[in-house]
Amino acid sequence: MQIYLPIAEVSVNAFLLLGLGGIVGILSGMFGVGGGFLITPLLFFMGIPPAVAVATGANQIVASSISGLMAHWRRKTVDLKMGAVLLAGGLIGAALGVAAFNALKQLGQLDLLVQLCYVLFLGVIGWLMLVESVIALRRARRHGAPAKRRPRGWVHALPFKVKFRGSGLYLSVIPPLLVGAAVGLLAAIMGVGGGFIMVPAMIYILGMPTKVVIGTSLFQIIFVTGFTTLLHAATNYSVDMILAVLLLVGGVIGAQIGTRLGVKLKAEQLRILLALLVLLVCGKLALDLLLEPAELYSLAAPAGGRG
Amino acid sequence: MIWRLALLCLLAAAPLRAEEKVVAGLSQARVSITTDFEGSEILVFGAVKRSAPAPVEPPLHVIVTVAGPALPVTVRKKERRFGIWVNSEAVEVDAAPSFYAISTTAPLGEILSETEDLRHRISLNRAIRAVDIGPTKGGPAPFTEAVIRIRREDGLYQIRENTVALTEDTLFRTGIALPANLTEGDYTTRIFLTRGREVIDAYETRISVHKVGLERWIFNLAHAHPLVYGLLSLSIAIAAGWGASTLFRMLRG
Numbered sequence: 024m025q026i027y028l029p030i031a032e033v034s035v036n037a038f039l040l041l042g043l044g045g046i047v048g049i050l051s052g053m054f055g056v057g058g059g060f061l062i063t064p065l066l067f068f069m070g071i072p073p074a075v076a077v078a079t080g081a082n083q084i085v086a087s088s089i090s091g092l093m094a095h096w097r098r099k100t101v102d103l104k105m106g107a108v109l110l111a112g113g114l115i116g117a118a119l120g121v122a123a124f125n126a127l128k129q130l131g132q133l134d135l136l137v138q139l140c141y142v143l144f145l146g147v148i149g150w151l152m153l154v155e156s157v158i159a160l161r162r163a164r165r166h167g168a169p170a171k172r173r174p175r176g177w178v179h180a181l182p183f184k185v186k187f188r189g190s191g192l193y194l195s196v197i198p199p200l201l202v203g204a205a206v207g208l209l210a211a212i213m214g215v216g217g218g219f220i221m222v223p224a225m226i227y228i229l230g231m232p233t234k235v236v237i238g239t240s241l242f243q244i245i246f247v248t249g250f251t252t253l254l255h256a257a258t259n260y261s262v263d264m265i266l267a268v269l270l271l272v273g274g275v276i277g278a279q280i281g282t283r284l285g286v287k288l289k290a291e292q293l294r295i296l297l298a299l300l301v302l303l304v305c306g307k308l309a310l311d312l313l314l315e316p317a318e319l320y321s322l323a324a325p326a327g328g329r330g
Numbered sequence: 331m332i333w334r335l336a337l338l339c340l341l342a343a344a345p346l347r348a349e350e351k352v353v354a355g356l357s358q359a360r361v362s363i364t365t366d367f368e369g370s371e372i373l374v375f376g377a378v379k380r381s382a383p384a385p386v387e388p389p390l391h392v393i394v395t396v397a398g399p400a401l402p403v404t405v406r407k408k409e410r411r412f413g414i415w416v417n418s419e420a421v422e423v424d425a426a427p428s429f430y431a432i433s434t435t436a437p438l439g440e441i442l443s444e445t446e447d448l449r450h451r452i453s454l455n456r457a458i459r460a461v462d463i464g465p466t467k468g469g470p471a472p473f474t475e476a477v478i479r480i481r482r483e484d485g486l487y488q489i490r491e492n493t494v495a496l497t498e499d500t501l502f503r504t505g506i507a508l509p510a511n512l513t514e515g516d517y518t519t520r521i522f523l524t525r526g527r528e529v530i531d532a533y534e535t536r537i538s539v540h541k542v543g544l545e546r547w548i549f550n551l552a553h554a555h556p557l558v559y560g561l562l563s564l565s566i567a568i569a570a571g572w573g574a575s576t577l578f579r580m581l582r583g
Contacts, residue, residue: 025510027367029545030552034367034510070511082563089571097579135416249564256560260552264563265365265544271567275574312414320476321417323404 030263031075037269039069044083044270048277051087052094053285054222054237054297059084059215059248060141060304062270071266078255078262079270084216084248086271088241090278095238098286102189102235106242108196109221112203113247119204120211121254127212138308140213145305148223152298155227160291189239190231198229207247216244219301226294233290350390351379352533354521359535361508361517362542369510372396372537374433375503376521384499388526391434391441392494392502395452395522396537398429398486399515400459405473421473425459428513430481431488433504435496438489443527450522450529454478454487485509512539 026037043065047058059080066076095101127136183196202224210217218240225236256262285293354376361370374394384390403426409418434441438453447453458474481487486509494504508517517537523530541549552559 025366025368027363027365027510027545029541029548032511032513034369082567085564086567086571089568090574093572093575094578249567252564252567253557253560256552256563257556260556260559262552262560262563264548264552264559264566267563268566268570271570275570278571279574279578312416314415315410316408316415318476318480319408320473320480321406321408322477322480323406 026265026269028071028075028263028266030261031071031079031266033070033072035069035071040266040269041273043069044087044273045277046273047083047270048087048090048274048279049281049284050277050300051084051218051241051274052091052278052281052283053288053293054218054281054300058087058218058274060145060213060219063215064304064308066266071263072261074259074261075263075266078252078259079266081216081248081251081255082262082267083270083274085245085252086267087274087278088216088245088248090275091282092238092241092245094279094282095241098238099189100234101238101242102187102231103242104185105187105190105192105199105229105231105235106239108185108199109203109206109225109239109243110246112200112205113207113210113217113243114250116204116207116209117211117247117250118207120208123208124212137213138312140209142305142309142312144209144220145301145308148220149298149301149305151227152223152294153302156291156294156298160295163291190229190235192229192231194229202228203243206243210247211251216248218244219297222297233294237285349381350384350523350525350530352392352521352523352531353377353379354533354535356519356535356537359537361512361537361539363512363514363540363545364542365544367510367512367545369512370508372506372508373503374506374519374521375501376533377502378500378523385525390496390499391436391524392496393435393438393442393452393522393524394431394433394494394504394506395457395518395520396429396431396506396508397427397457397518397520398513398539399517400425400427401513402426403477405476407473407476423458423474423477426477426481427457428515429486429508429517430454430457431490431506433490433493433506435492435494435502437491441524441527442522442529446524446527446529450520450532452520452522454489484511486511508539514539514541 024037025034027034043062047062050061051058062080062083063076066080067073092101184193185196186193202221206217206221206224209220221240221243222236225231225240226233231239252262288296354374357373378390403423405421405423406417407419408415411418432438432452432454442452447456451457455474455478458477478487494502496502517539519535519537521533523532540546
């Protein structure tokens with residue numbers, strides 16, 4: 024069934040959009056990533072203009088993140104205190120990111136920087152997670168008990184220590200603030216929620232338990248992407264409501280399924296899957312940069328909108 | 331309009347030629363974009379009105395063009411630098427129609443001279459205006475060609491030679507398929523009669539393409555009250571997320 028999108032001004036298959044929303048929703052519920060790094064390029068492949076894809080993607084992430092968060096909330100796997108600290112950092116970072124974004128836009132080559140950011144971060148994070156998860160999984164098989172991960176020494180040496188009960192941590196507020204700010208900065212530049220950077224950062228830098236990480240990152244993502252949606256709607260008029268509704272119907276259902284699947288899988292397996300997914304997206308983007316494109320030229324509307 | 335003037339000059343310069351006028355109609359003058367819009371087929375038909383018997387030679391030909399609103403386009407070219415492909419040169423094309431279809435009774439080169447094409451902007455190359463192009467390697471031609479190539483692949487530019495049916499040198503008809511991804515606005519429909527590669531008469535009318543109903547409402551709200559629209563989008567997202575979560579919990583019991 025074809026449906027015409029009023030803002031994107033293209034006609035697309037409604038079921039394809041529902042399916043796309045569903046897949047991203049499942050990933051969102053399973054891994055606590057908003058799915059922005061997947062949904063934006065996929066919408067682009069379907070012929071949706073990039074500006075609309077970025078803005079509407081953000082709106083869809085709000086829906087699937089809330090759906091996922093509610094499920095985690097009931098199981099009490101959300102560390103509210105940690106989420107609030109991360110959010111505070113995130114908003115500061117996002118403000119800096121938007122300023123950086125505009126400065127880079129004037130220099131040109133913003134698209135290249137965004138793409139390089141994706142390849143670099145996805146590559147490094149994906150590889151680190153994969154290696155560490157495989158080692159952990161092997162160790163767990165041998166000894167029958169998962170190895171305890173400990174945050175590095177310098178994290179514990181910092182002042183302003185606070186008790187994060189949800190995570191079972193006694194930690195300085197500085198590392199979560201910095202993690203939040205760094206994620207906010209990158210999220211604003213790359214136009215995504217930033218879950219795929221935040222989740223590993225929470226596990227490896229802050230040393231939070233994997234189960235709490237997902238709910239807590241969803242909590243932060245909701246506010247950051249909600250803010251982004253409003254900003255895009257108010258300045259670029261690029262949020263497509265019909266596109267958003269189709270994506271989020273698929274997305275919220277997918278998120279519920281994903282959350283349930285996430286509980287069934289072991290934490291280490293979950294991380295290997297996420298690592299593979301991140302590496303897959305990274306590989307695709309790297310190939311786009313390295314291989315000669317079939318069409319050397321590209322068209323874009325002048326001024327406004329990212330391509 | 332340059333072509334109107336040109337036409338006047340032409341008619342004044344050739345008073346001896348038997349006068350032939352084009353009379354035409356469209357199957358629909360309005361295209362309404364609704365939520366389930368899947369494109370539209372428009373029938374262009376007409377007849378040649380004469381005050382004297384038709385001359386035998388040179389043969390009569392008909393060209394029908396439909397052009398969407400002309401908008402500026404930035405064309406970027408990728409180049410390999412440091413081993414990766416990056417956007418290097420960019421050219422701003424002043425005005426390229428968002429949609430362009432040409433239907434003819436014979437290959438365009440055989441029925442239209444370069445001069446007449448230049449005057450009436452009939453062929454695709456002429457329909458795109460790129461006046462103010464800065465210095466580029468290899469000139470602006472590769473960039474305008476890229477616009478045509480990319481849009482032809484997307485079905486937005488169509489060259490359909492030999493698709494106008496001409497009966498008894500008097501009646502003609504052709505179908506123009508408007509794709510689903512249309513831009514709103516007035517679509518200029520032009521019909522040219524040619525003999526001996528010269529344009530002898532032209533007719534212009536418009537097809538109005540507009541969003542209606544829900545499409546119209548959403549588009550207007552997004553532009554007139556962007557903040558309200560943003561908040562509404564956000565509320566839908568929050569409600570959907572909340573609703574699905576509650577529903578699934580109820581289903582589980």
